[in-house]
Amino acid sequence: MHDGIPPHFSLRVRNYLNRRFRRRWIGRNGSHNWPSRSSDLTPMDFYFWGHMKELVYSEGEVETVEELRNRISNISETIRQNVNIFEHTTTRWVAACIHMNGSHFQHLL
Known part of the structure; x- marks a missing residue:
């Protein structure tokens, strides 16, 4: 590629x-x-990383690398406990791919 x-x-x-x-x-x-x-065609690229970034920065600007690490760790743990988030992400991704017959569907997500 x-x-x-x-x-x-x-x-x-x-x-x-x-x-x-x-x-x-x-x-x-x-x-x-x-x-x-x-991006590659994966649910992680289309949704998860953007969602995590949104959550990390929703608390305001990050002042230090340590603060960034702590936010990422805390949010990762919260997301890990929410198993449904991965099911929802995959379901939306597959539905969009089918809807567009395998063509580009980034705009639908």
Whole structure:
């Protein structure tokens, strides 16, 4: 997979991918286009990390690295105890994927 980050998008890299994978690679301007800086198709990327970040910073700005670590630990424990959050995330992700017939569905989540 080719993620579209500038060093990965150079002509040299694209030529290598074309030779190595005979135009079967996924990436920006590849034979199978993929938006630059697009996340992978996982519930963790589409929901969980954004949700955790939102919770961490909902208490205001973080002043120190230690404070950030403590917030992340506390929120991780809260999320870990809420088993339904993972079921809900996966259900929404699968439903969106089916609705879009496997096409891009990031805008639906």
